[in-house]
Amino acid sequence: KAGVTQTPRYLIKTRGQQVTLSCSPISGHRSVSWYQQTPGQGLQFLFEYFSETQRNKGNFPGRFSGRQFSNSRSEMNVSTLELGDSALYLCASSFGPGGGNTEAFFGQGTRLTVV
């Protein structure tokens, strides 16, 4: 059974550009969550999608957005990149709608560097 796949693994972008990251969850999983990991702020929740609907959103500016497709694959987009957006972006896949009764499986992340 394939795990969570995130593409690309590494990305270098210039300030002001936009970027799209992709996440393919484990087959059969309908929930995808996104997290940002930085040395200063740690792991922070961005948003969660379940059956193509955003269910929760973290405290991030509107430049951060996402979506989920009917096959459960998800993309997140960051517009007008800032240096502070440099981070490891992790995607998590879960089977059910949540309540904590299922574990989240994480991908290896996309390392975004903004120069």
Added chain:
Amino acid sequence: AQKVTQAQTEISVVEKEDVTLDCVYETRDTTYYLFWYKQPPSGELVFLIRRNSFDEQNEISGRYSWNFQKSTSSFNFTITASQVVDSAVYFCALSEADAGNMLTFGGGTRLMVKP
């Protein structure tokens, strides 16, 4: 609001020593879930354990054990006879029952096991 605190930012031990990683949480919910994840250098978070708030029974899995105490809001993780392969960053996380799959992470504890 929920919060997870891992007071130990870095721990260094010699192989075969026992080590305990501390985790203290805050939540107003009576139903919640606690998790431990391991993050090796490759970046992905590896699920270790999930505990719900109604189950205070301690758990042992091989060299790993977990002590959940609601009275002190703690969910500590002990590695017995540590090995070099245990070197990683370990995260404690909390999910509230009505928060979908959203995880609130602690700051992480970097464990270094020296031969």
